[in-house]
């Protein structure tokens with residue numbers, strides 16, 4: 001076999017690899033009618049009404065402390081806690097929403113990512129993103145319990161029920177799973193419905209983002225009428241002095257963005273949010289997969305080329321002998 005022919009076969013495979021890299025995708029765009037929530041840490045008073053309501057909506061038991069004197073003292077997400085309020089404390093923790101010597105509350109539940117890693121890595125499409133609303137739901141009937149979604153989520157949201165011999169993944173379904181369907185019936189999420197201060201606000205992602213951006217422009221100390229319930233048709237408002245917000249809307253861009261947005265007066269890294277780039281995990285991993293698959297095409301193409309050339313040479317030799 002001639003070296004020129006070998007190189008030709010190899011370069012054909014390399015061209016395929018280049019084409020594969022070009023096929024890598026960018027972040028998904030928000031769904032056309034994306035639904036979400038805005039959590040404003042500065043409005044949260046830590047009452048945990050949202051935690052209790054979430055359990056009620058999802059038929060989950062309370063998580064009491066060992067002495068059972070407290071109602072629902074869940075400290076973190078679990079298979080029976082899909083929404084939790086965490087506490088930030090620094091120094092003597094005497095000033096609300098201050099980074100130094102202060103305290104603040106932070107909500108943890110599924111962020112309903114615009115380009116969800118959990119959906120991207122699930123091998124059996126048990127995690128799905130609704131193309132219309134962007135709501136990300138888990139479907140136990142399709143789930144094989146491999147727990148790959150737990151690895152694909154940058155927020156450690158999907159939780160596995162290790163106590164159940166058949167196992168099962170649990171996460172916030174934005175109160176829109178089978179048997180609940182609050183959103184499909186024109187309602188709002190349980191946690192937003194009961195929040196007394198509007199710290200958890202429901203609505204379209206577009207309207208929530210607009211509200212969050214408005215808050216960034218307010219002067220600290222001036223009075224603002226904060227809406228409660230659904231930002232598009234608030235049940236009520238309450239007046240409150242504007243805090244010194246961080247000029248950062250979490251979820252506007254992080255890892256491709258989220259439908260659940262957060263604002264705060266304390267830097268998000270102090271509130272335990274993960275360091276994330278703007279590019280989504282899903283777009284990175286799917287680009288790598290494309291490239292690897294096409295990389296596998298390189299030896300295949302080279303082998304096909306070599307087989308052809310060897311066969312042709314053999315036929316030439318045979319032809320020469322006869």
Ligand code: SF4
Pocket residue numbers: 043044045046047048049050051085105107194195196197198199200
């Ligand atoms: S119900 Fe509202 S104020 Fe109470 S803990 Fe939940 S988010 Fe905070």
Ligand code: SF4
Pocket residue numbers: 109110111112113116117118119136152153154155156157158171
């Ligand atoms: S926060 Fe995690 S579980 Fe929720 S949609 Fe994003 S990747 Fe999926």
Ligand code: SF4
Pocket residue numbers: 050053054055057058082083109110171172173174175189190191192
């Ligand atoms: S949207 Fe529903 S399931 Fe999700 S945290 Fe709120 S109450 Fe819980």
